[in-house]
Amino acid sequence: MAIDVRPTKDLEEFQQAFLGIGQYFGAEPNAERAERFTKNLPLERMLAALDGGRIVGGAGSFPFELAVPGGSVSCAGVTVVGVYPTHRRRGILRSMMRAQLDDVRERGEPIAALWASEESIYGRYGYGTASLTGEIALAREHNEYAHAFVPRGQVRFLTFDEALEQLPPIWDRAFERTPGMFRRARPWWEHRIVADPAERREGGGPKRFALLEVDGQAQGYAIYRHHFSFDEGSSTSRLVVNEAVAATPEATAELWRFLLDIDWTATLSADLLPIDHPLFFLLDEPRRMKFRVSDGLWVRLVDVGQALSSRSYANDRELVLDVLDSFCPWNEGRWKLAGGTCERTDDDADLRCDVSALGSVYLGGFTFGELARGLRVEELRDGGLERADAVFRRQGAGPWCPEIF
């Protein structure tokens, strides 16, 4: 079976390739939705796998700018990867990953990132778990803060159009200090964040856009839905928070207090939270959140030298890494990191690891020491692990990607 992988040429092909994953969501081809999708994912970044001219799979990559420690970097945001059930386990995913990573390299994007539907799929292509994330379900009777809290600001609802103006600047401020967040262009806000098609409500009401202002300044926003229900005369309603982003610790506390106090909420649920969420310290009974941890963003260094030269470090000490990368052999070999620049070297290496381990440390979500204890990094020179962790030491917030893409 000869499988050909190439970019989609028109909207019809895009829809067929999209169905590679869409069908597992129960989706049907939909020209209007596909057209909207191409506003964020251009046709040429959507690869189709063809068997004798018939499309049997697809894999896309958004052109992202991803926040990393000390700055941001161009990144392929890998998305809508799927293979028709008629063609599974014949190496089509592998062919698409090959074509995609070659394409990403050619475009000069030093890293790729994705959310994995199953955690066993992407390690073989050099992706490593780069962040953890959590979901919560907090019963109203256990939602008190540990310390008295006096709100200073005011929350008001925004219309669709107001949300499009007011939310992006708050997100952009958070982007500046949070590795793992990506910039959202206007079509992204319009079609993915503020748009609220009925088929995505999952039994809930419409999205509410709540803006927190303190001293007249926008300081945070929340997007949430009510899932209304009553049982034996009492509310069993759920409040589902899609996204809550705030500019300061005080604003974060105030925004969550607003959400937690909404009447008729029996349970507040939220997912895609960072694992160091301030609620662990704000709440009097944080255990009651039933915080469930899962892998978050996965990162792949497509160009090791360029990727490692694109973030900042805690110190300028030299570090030599011996990188294994069977899927992208151009990365294999020894790399010296010194003063924030990473170049090829013949010097002896401090550590040896697969490229996926570099994906795991890249955003600051994990340390080399942690990976070594999980048998993912080998220390070749005494003190190598300690040196590496000192160089990569996290200086700001841990990684947080608040949205599955």
Ligand SMILES: CC(C)(COP(=O)(O)OP(=O)(O)OC[C@H]1O[C@@H](n2cnc3c(N)ncnc32)[C@H](O)[C@@H]1OP(=O)(O)O)[C@@H](O)C(=O)NCCC(=O)NCCS
């Ligand atoms: C996941 C999916 C894309 C795999 O496609 P595929 O063409 O069957 O995969 P391939 O035949 O190329 O398999 C490549 C390798 O991955 C492995 N693999 C594929 N799917 C896997 C899975 N779900 N779990 C574990 N391993 C998997 C194969 O065993 C093979 O391993 P090997 O290269 O070491 O021999 C396909 O099953 C699918 O469309 N699933 C539903 C949608 C989905 O989950 N998409 C991913 C979104 S992030």
